[in-house]
Amino acid sequence: MSGITYDYMEQYIKGLIPEHSGMLKEMEDYAKENNVPIVQKEVAKFIELMVNNKRPCKILELGTAIGYSAILMSMSAGNNCKVTTIERDENMIEIAGRNINKYGFSDKINILKGDCLEVLEKINDEYDIIFMDAGKGHYNHFLPHCLRILKNDGMIIADNVLFRGMVASRELLQRRKITIVKRMKSYLEMISNDEKLMTSIIPMGDGIAVTTKKMG
Ligand SMILES: C[S@@+](CC[C@H](N)C(=O)[O-])C[C@H]1O[C@@H](n2cnc3c(N)ncnc32)[C@H](O)[C@@H]1O
Structure with missing residues (x-):
């Protein structure tokens, strides 16, 4: 039970998506x-x-884990x-470094080691897509940096924004998750209420928020 959509709906939609083979399947397995959370x-x-639609030149991901989504995005981007x-x-x-080498992505994917906030503070490059998938309790802290380094026509995709339904329902809220949930709500309010931004929140998976800068 995801707390976000109906199980039967989720299973149906998942069932329509063809299984991966090769490297993606190996990483999924x-x-x-090993209980590693991947998208x-x-x-x-x-x-x-x-990613395929946007044809980005530069993608920034927060949260590598074993390199699965980094490889997936690299494959889709060309x-x-x-x-x-x-x-x-x-x-x-x-492990991610090993996968990136093994599957031939070492010239396309670069891992920056460290805490997202500390690394973000030092980044000055600009990105077409930023995929937020780390430190659920800190998306609101990451946002100002992400906006600073997001190209004017760029896009932020944030995963887990509905956090098992807890951000929307007091009944689902677990006491020990209160701080994360408060901060995630703050992130959602920031991206929804800023007049310079456009955001769509999608109840898919654990919740996705897609944010762009409004074109002037
Ligand atoms: C959900 S996993 C990422 C999954 C990956 N994006 C994928 O789908 O293949 C989150 C990862 O972020 C890392 N992480 C969590 N908080 C972090 C932080 N503040 N700075 C850097 N990494 C962090 C965790 O160690 C974990 O590997």
């Missing part, structure tokens, strides 16, 4: 066996669609795109 199937498809991805967990960095 690894993630499942859900329908979210992966949504991201593939957005040859002219560089993906930069931030991760603080040494073990994940090692």
